[in-house]
Amino acid sequence: MPFHPFRRSCFKLILTMTATALLLTLANCREKDSAPTREPLPAPPATAGAAETPQVEALRRTIAGNPDDARAHQALGRILSEAEQHQEAIQHFERAVQLSPTTNGLFNLAIAFEAAMHLNEAQATFKRILATSPDHEQTLRRLGNLELEMGHKEAAIDYLWQAIQTRPRNVMASYDLAAIYKFYGEYEEATDLYQTIVRIEPRSAEEQAARADSLYQIAAIEVARGKSEQAEQVLARLLELVPDHPKAHYTRGQALMQLDRTEEAQREFERHALLLRQRPVTSGME
Amino acid sequence: MSALPSRQRTSGIHAAGRTFAALLLLMASPMPWARGQDKPAGHPKIMFRDVLSEAGITYHNVSGGTGNDKAWLTATIGCGVAWIDYDLDGDMDLYLINGSTHDRQPGKGEPNLLYRNDGDGRFTDVTAQAGVGDRSWGFGVAVGDVDNDGDPDLYITNLEANVLFRNNGDGTFSDITASAGVAGTGWGSSSAFFDMDGDGDLDLYVGNYIDFSTLSVPRKGTPEADKPYCQFMGIPSVCGPRGLTPAQDILYRNNGDGTFTDVTREAGVFLEIPRYALGVVATDLDMDGDMDIYVANDSVSNSLWKNNGDGTFTDTGMISMTALSADGKPQAGMGTDAADFDGDGWIDLVVTNFSHDLNTIYKSVEGRFFLDQSSVIGMGPTAMSLSWGVSFQDFDRDGDLDLFIANGHTYPWVDESGMGTSFRQRDHLFINQGGRFKLFSPPVDDGLAQVNSSRGAAFADFDNDGDVDIVVTTMDDSAVLLRNDSTLPGHWLMVQLTGTVSNRDAVGARVILSAGGSSQLRERKGGGSFVSSSDPRLYFGLGDAVQVDKLEIFWPSGQKQVIHDVPVDQILKVTEPRDNPAAPSP
Numbered sequence: 001m002p003f004h005p006f007r008r009s010c011f012k013l014i015l016t017m018t019a020t021a022l023l024l025t026l027a028n029c030r031e032k033d034s035a036p037t038r039e040p041l042p043a044p045p046a047t048a049g050a051a052e053t054p055q056v057e058a059l060r061r062t063i064a065g066n067p068d069d070a071r072a073h074q075a076l077g078r079i080l081s082e083a084e085q086h087q088e089a090i091q092h093f094e095r096a097v098q099l100s101p102t103t104n105g106l107f108n109l110a111i112a113f114e115a116a117m118h119l120n121e122a123q124a125t126f127k128r129i130l131a132t133s134p135d136h137e138q139t140l141r142r143l144g145n146l147e148l149e150m151g152h153k154e155a156a157i158d159y160l161w162q163a164i165q166t167r168p169r170n171v172m173a174s175y176d177l178a179a180i181y182k183f184y185g186e187y188e189e190a191t192d193l194y195q196t197i198v199r200i201e202p203r204s205a206e207e208q209a210a211r212a213d214s215l216y217q218i219a220a221i222e223v224a225r226g227k228s229e230q231a232e233q234v235l236a237r238l239l240e241l242v243p244d245h246p247k248a249h250y251t252r253g254q255a256l257m258q259l260d261r262t263e264e265a266q267r268e269f270e271r272h273a274l275l276l277r278q279r280p281v282t283s284g285m286e
Numbered sequence: 287m288s289a290l291p292s293r294q295r296t297s298g299i300h301a302a303g304r305t306f307a308a309l310l311l312l313m314a315s316p317m318p319w320a321r322g323q324d325k326p327a328g329h330p331k332i333m334f335r336d337v338l339s340e341a342g343i344t345y346h347n348v349s350g351g352t353g354n355d356k357a358w359l360t361a362t363i364g365c366g367v368a369w370i371d372y373d374l375d376g377d378m379d380l381y382l383i384n385g386s387t388h389d390r391q392p393g394k395g396e397p398n399l400l401y402r403n404d405g406d407g408r409f410t411d412v413t414a415q416a417g418v419g420d421r422s423w424g425f426g427v428a429v430g431d432v433d434n435d436g437d438p439d440l441y442i443t444n445l446e447a448n449v450l451f452r453n454n455g456d457g458t459f460s461d462i463t464a465s466a467g468v469a470g471t472g473w474g475s476s477s478a479f480f481d482m483d484g485d486g487d488l489d490l491y492v493g494n495y496i497d498f499s500t501l502s503v504p505r506k507g508t509p510e511a512d513k514p515y516c517q518f519m520g521i522p523s524v525c526g527p528r529g530l531t532p533a534q535d536i537l538y539r540n541n542g543d544g545t546f547t548d549v550t551r552e553a554g555v556f557l558e559i560p561r562y563a564l565g566v567v568a569t570d571l572d573m574d575g576d577m578d579i580y581v582a583n584d585s586v587s588n589s590l591w592k593n594n595g596d597g598t599f600t601d602t603g604m605i606s607m608t609a610l611s612a613d614g615k616p617q618a619g620m621g622t623d624a625a626d627f628d629g630d631g632w633i634d635l636v637v638t639n640f641s642h643d644l645n646t647i648y649k650s651v652e653g654r655f656f657l658d659q660s661s662v663i664g665m666g667p668t669a670m671s672l673s674w675g676v677s678f679q680d681f682d683r684d685g686d687l688d689l690f691i692a693n694g695h696t697y698p699w700v701d702e703s704g705m706g707t708s709f710r711q712r713d714h715l716f717i718n719q720g721g722r723f724k725l726f727s728p729p730v731d732d733g734l735a736q737v738n739s740s741r742g743a744a745f746a747d748f749d750n751d752g753d754v755d756i757v758v759t760t761m762d763d764s765a766v767l768l769r770n771d772s773t774l775p776g777h778w779l780m781v782q783l784t785g786t787v788s789n790r791d792a793v794g795a796r797v798i799l800s801a802g803g804s805s806q807l808r809e810r811k812g813g814g815s816f817v818s819s820s821d822p823r824l825y826f827g828l829g830d831a832v833q834v835d836k837l838e839i840f841w842p843s844g845q846k847q848v849i850h851d852v853p854v855d856q857i858l859k860v861t862e863p864r865d866n867p868a869a870p871s872p
Contacts, residue, residue: 117520119704149642150706151670183644183669185661224612224657250614254607257655262605269604272614273587 055079070099077108086116103133110142119150135166141173148180156180171197175210178217187221194218212242220251228255246275330682330775332715332726334756334768336733342408345765348396349385352762353698357505358388359526360423360445360498362696363475364674364741366817367759368427369748370438372416373457377403378746378821380757381440382765386423388500392446395423403748418459422446426817430479430488432466432540434790443474443492443817468546472533473498476621478813480568480577481789481842482553483597487540488789491579491813493563494533496526503530519705523697527584532560535581554598555579561586568812569624570794571633572653575844577794577812580608582619582637605655608635608648612658617643621743621816625678626807627687628721633809638673638691638816641707645673645691664723668714670707672696675743675816679754682717683776683827685806689716689723692758692816694739710737713758733768740766746821752778752855754825777828777854783810786862787843794842797824802831828854
């Protein structure tokens, strides 16, 4: 397949990127797999214990004194959410929204529904926000990812595109959208987005991690397409800077196999296996 | 600073992608009309009808209770099914495995059932007279002529001891498990007969899942189950498999005298840390003339046991890149199958996986290694399904291999989760379009439109009408017998092989069919799908070819046999010549 001119030039850019530039890109990606992910089977941790801190007790007293204090309900809901006491958090967020149906209040409620795996309720709440604030970028992104989790690919893509259109420099929505395209084998679209992310100067740790992972994803797509030589060089460079990136080790191994460099590939697979063995069990089904 | 790409611009790239896909279609299809010639006059109209009731099959599955009564993983895996011509009357009979519940004594579960195909669309329950109503908590079944006496025997994997029934040739079977020495240990899942050492008899690979006891594994919903491995996406679930002790797979060598020897250690397939095996297929992936074993493992890396040709095996899963997904992740392997779906002459692999993940298609690169091509080949649209039984078959008779996948979630409680998946799901038929799979969308009255929690799946032309039918087991319910009632303009050929020097079942034989300027490869593999066993006859769809120009048969013994000018639309029986000097396989 002929290389798309844009991709060819961008790939060349990556290959010629100085070590310093790559290092900057990867600065916040030193821990294994620290990039934000759209991996299948996310497994939220088990419910944590009670969070009866003095702050919580004070908020409970406030609410007991004034059950219609929307701000207190919101504040308590947020603390309980952070403590992963989602059911009670939902009750307080719902009450807060009844009292004062603000966008932020609804957004907190939707996030709490999502965390409690009440996906239908989360979806409905996000849509309620969009009914009054159709350009609410964070809602569009969260709803896009939620739709994907619920198996609604087209809706997911639609919401993420809307998120990008509300703010053209929307790295994270682009990153999520690229992951969907890659997952479904739409490599042209995925590569296009990943390459654009690479060219945007990151403004947060999350964006930096997304940029670094986009480099990996571009190389992984090239490996899947059988274009291993360039991909191998990018991955080798990435691994110099992030030695414990398990996926990069595995994908470089695949590239090396395609290049008939079997012994080097074997070493990459062994390194990858070693890194995988260090993972804790987080779910019965993985 | 670059602006992010607009949707309109990407739409343009969509068009480029379509062009590329069209090019792929032209390059990869083995049939002549895909290379620019005209398609056959008629187009296939796919239709499957569930004929279970009219066939007289009353099997009802029991798998550890229903709904929230499912307290352990044992209640979520389900049962297999086998097509077996036990009475040698030329049509495929049906053997259905059944389970039990934990409040019953071992050996007091629901009996497995054998249904004789009466040849008129109906089946008769002959379990009692055949003596094959094993009442263990059954999971899997393999069919093979272990004593080379010309009739097929049955091997059943159980939660308790496994069972080997020898076919007596008079409509009855004898339990020879003890004398044969194949009771096994651990919770048996899929198994496969194959000739590991080329000595002309069938050896046996038994996949084992978990070293399971209700005394040691927490029951769902109890305080003891407050562990990470008893959760699924934050929801309390049955515990495992991760966190539980995996059971060791077993390799038995057939001694040729009615007994088997456990050669797991000496053959090199013993694992210090076993791997929760669920799917097994025996196939010659590197085409070096001996059969390798591919094992789909749940939640850990898959295994590819390369046959070294000296009675030993080496796990080449990692170096062959068939152990993990493209991103180097272990997946939850359930079923597996092996076939040359893209017509390049090399055997590819498919592995079915858990929901929120892709079923994996590993495309062979000349047998040296494999590339995970799942996304680009078309597995994405079914990522929310949880998949089990699987097979590459030419359902539409057009000369390339399509793909059937049986689906159903492990947990009934996902129905309340809003996770975008459900306990009962549609099974999926993918139509091969030039090496890519397109999901078939069945009309509402099609048998494929129903939703069940499917598990085992086996494939056969049970009515001998020249197309591939399907039987599927479902959790806590009746089975589904999908008769292929498609309108298919293409021709077909079925090849029934009988070994003489090779093992009688000819497991390991390869057949290359040439017709209309193109060729197709089929292999008489061992095992495949999930805990199930399919028609041993090799099925070829021929499209509009009206004659088979050449049939090349590569027998496991090394002999090559060539048959020219074979008429189509028939079941061709081929016996391995005894007096033909051995010719090396290519």
